[in-house]
Amino acid sequence: MRRISLLLVIFSFISLSGLTQVSLNNTLNNLDYNNPREFEIGGVTVSGVKFLDHGVLVSLSGLQVGETIEVPGEKISKAIKNLWEQGLFSDVEVKATKIIGNKIFLDIYLQERPRLSAFYFKGIRKSQASDIKEKLTLVRGTQVTKSKIQRAVNTISNYFVDKGYLDANVEVIQKQDTALNNHVVLGFDIDKNERVKIASINFHGNETFRDGQLRRKMKDTKQKTWYNIFKRSKYIEAIYEKDKKKIIDFYNENGYRDAKITRDSIYRNEDSLVVIDIFIQEGNKYYFRDIDWVGNTKYSNEQLSIVLGIKKGDVYDETILQKRLRGAQDAVSTLYLDNGYLFFNVTPVEVNIEGDSIDLEMRVYEGKQARINRVTVVGNTKTHDHVIRRELRTKPGELFSQTDVQRSIRELATLGYFNPEKLNVNPQPNPADGTVDLEYIVEERPSDQIELSGGYGAGMFIGTLGLRLTNLAIGDFFKKGAWRPLPTGDGQSLSIRGQTNGTYYKALSASFTEPWLGGRKPNSLTVSFYHTVRSVDQRLYDVERFMKVTGGSVGLGQRLEWPDTYFLLNNSVSFEHYNLREYSSYFFIDNGRSNNLSFTTVFSRNSISQPIYPRSGSLVSLSLQITPPYSLFKDKDFWKLSESEKDEIRTDIADEAAADYEIEKRQNAKRYKWIEYHKWKFKSSNFTSIIGKLVLNTNLEFGYLGYFSNSIGPSPFESFQLGGDGLSGYNLYGTETIGLRGYANQGLSGQYGSLTPQQGGNLYEKLTFELRYPLSLNPNATFYALTFFEAGNAWYDFNEFSPFDLKRSVGVGLRIYLSMFGMLGIDYGYGFDDIPNLPDANKGQFAFSIGQRF
Secondary structure: OEEEEOOOOEEEEEEEOOEEEEEEOOOOOOOEOOEOEEEEEEEEEEEOOOOOOHHHHHHHHOOOOOOEEEEOOHHHHHHHHHHHOOOOEEEEEEEEEEEEOOEEEEEEEEEEOOEEEEEEEEOOOHHHHHHHHHHOOOOOOOEOOHHHHHHHHHHHHHHHHOOOOOOOEEEEEEEEOOOOOOEEEEEEEEEOOOOOOEEEEEEEOOOOOOHHHHHHHOOOOOOOOOOOOOOOOOOOHHHHHHHHHHHHHHHHHOOOOOOEEEEEEEEEOOOOOEEEEEEEEOOOOOEEEEEEEEOOOOOOHHHHHHHHOOOOOOEOOHHHHHHHHHOOOOOHHHHHHOOOOOOOEEEEEEEEEEOOEEEEEEEEEOOOOOEEEEEEEEOOOOOOHHHHHOOOOOOOOOEOOHHHHHHHHHHHHHHOOEOOOOOEEEEEEEOOOOEEEEEEEOOEOOOOEEEEEEEEEOOEEEEEEEEEEEEEOHHHOOOOOOOOOOOEOOOEEEEEEEEEOOOOEEEEEEEEEEOOOOOOOOEEEEEEEEEEEEEOOOOOOOOOOEEEEEEEEEEEEEEOOOOOOOEEEEEEEEEEEEEEEOOOOOOOOOOEEEEEEEEEEEEEEEOOOOOOOOOOEEEEEEEEEEOOOHHHHOOOOOOOOOHHHHHHHHHHOOOHHHHHHHHHHHHHHHHOOEOOOEEEEEEEEEEEEEEOOEEEEEEEEEEEEEOOOOOOOOOOOOEEEEOEOOOOOOOOOOEEEEOEOOOOOOOOOOOOOOOOOOOOEOEEEEEEEEEEEEEEEEOOEEEEEEEEEEEEEEEOOHHHOOOOOOEEEEEEEEEEEEOOOEEEEEEEEEEOOOEOOEOOOOEEEEEEEEOOOO
16 A cells, blocks of 8 residues: 555555545544645655655656645645656655645655665576676666566576577566665576477478478578587577578579468477478569660660670579679679769669569669769878878779779788778768769778797797887888887888797898888888808807808889789899808708809789788789809809819828718819709689688699709709698798698608708699688687698609699698787698608698798
8 A cells, every 4th residue: 555644644545446546534624535625835845765856856746836736636646646657666655744824845755666786697607697797787776676677587588588598487586685775686596498499390382492492591590400510409589580581582592583481380399399380382483584774875785784694584583683783793883883983873673574584674873973082091090191092092083983992992901000890981972063082991900010939840949039010100210209119100011030949040030121112103122131040069159060141132012003903023132141161961061152142023913802811812923033044154064173173182181082072072162152043933822702701712832943954953952841830940041841731840841752851842732722710800819710621742853743642631720810929820730641751740740830821
């Protein structure tokens, strides 16, 4: 019972059949219930509440000072009802504090509902409780009302229903909080019960397609089967409705444009599993017949029909029709949009349906050609505007081109400075003057990297410490305020790297790249330097027996306009100087100096969509590294000592074997003073999106190291070493390490056949198929899993080459891109083919990788 009490006069508020009444005890001032008396409200106060505004509560009651009311009467009843309907109070009382003449003074006493001090869950995992908390609207300190509790119960129930627990039960436990006055603790005791699975999905009325075909189109609503391990069987109404639409879409794609689901039935069987019956009306199958174009002036009917690619007699598929009209590539819309017709539109209209054939009329609105007015960039906080603008293919004053806009997005992604998932463009057309403003949206991400790693190769552990700065502004080095902490934003890159094994190997390298030499054309300049030392004395300093290699290179890169704008040409000149002292074991030279002056040209085409997780595009390259053919300008055996020189050595060295060894050593020093060779490499890497984010990467590599003179033979330093992770742990001379997962490092390059560990191979072939799927595309921490098949081999001489004699492997791997450290990877491969004389070179092998490889 709800009550109103006057001082000595008690009003009783009783709800009967939705009507509110006020009872008055006529014990004060001869007030009679049957004869209400009028009073003027002299004042209204509020008591009993702590957290609510009194003025607002009085206003909600509807009682106003100076207003004339009857006591008892409807005004008092309505005031109580108004306050009670707020749902905030457990008790409402109106008291008359005093009556002076015809004025009555009222006090509204309100008892607030308890407030929430805490809530908890029982019967579920912590991860589930955490997910549910994010969905609930319960806030500590707020009042606990029936509606709030019911909303919480509904939210919890819906959470489990969405996961297939249709019979989930939620019991609410409400306890007083003894530590806080008028506060309660809410508990939700949850019993998920068993997940309700789908026993069967039955189709009725389908004659063209089997039940199994239609079930496969329901991507997320699956019936319970023993072989369905990738999709759980669960019934979720919202997903089921989407899957029903996919069935109709499947019919439409196959020409059944009138197909529809007439009804469906969902019920439980005796095992409490869900049974779904779907009744389909297929209708007739239709075909395209005549397609006419109306309103087109820029392109002829024949041109548009060729681009549309739909012929008379093709199955009627509206999805294909829309894709050919408005698809991203090779569509009718692209034809117009690439020529400035931004306001272009085409509407297909079915003008005649005769039997199973449909005639279409393509109503074209071409509009005016739109020119680009303004091009702006937003979101770049570090990279300078001109660095972004020079990559854009859209310039003010040019005709709008959809392909140029898409290419601009791709070029920004390949810079590596921005989150590729957030790159976008916002076109703002102005039909009145036939222009369009383009706003490119970017989001900066960290691109500088620190390399701190360890690797194993060539029988030793190598520690590496490196720093790669990818967006420097060298021109701002002397500008005040540019050091934050370094001048950045102009796109130049600097890399410094040091390696050592702590005892007998150390290396230092540095490189610098200016991507736009001169700032006007995309011609890059790269300068690099490196120095390595390997000591036979097993120490890093004061070494007496060693091999030292010092080298540097200068390269120029150029973007080409032909055959298309994805082609690149890179030319470089490099010089290496080898200094050996009593360094036996590896090469033909123990003492002496050799020089390697070479020219390298790389002709490539790179259309890869983005550097971190490419989903489309390809990289194809052909390179040649060549030295001057010194031997062609000298005598055939120029390097051989004369008989008098040999006799002099034999005179100085009495031991015949030692004398012959000294002769051979001196001849080799002369023979390889200037190294000569020509090295050819071809590589093709393609990315194809299979389903959603699943990507297939196919890769083919081939390399050949040749020589100019049979007398000189192959280079003593250059070679290909195949096998393992592709990380030798160090780079001491011209050997190129080619990874082949599932086999030991260098396992296929010098341990069997005619090869030796020192020589490596002069010819190699490698083939890779790799399926990739992203686990996270966060720009600061990208993860993707992969599975691969690889095959490859290496040969010392071209006469031994057998393109189908490949060593095969399969495996799985994981790649992690961290903005500070770059791409890191781990793979486990299994090599199927035995390697002669190396029983442990195949079978299961772990492989580690650093850096992105295409």
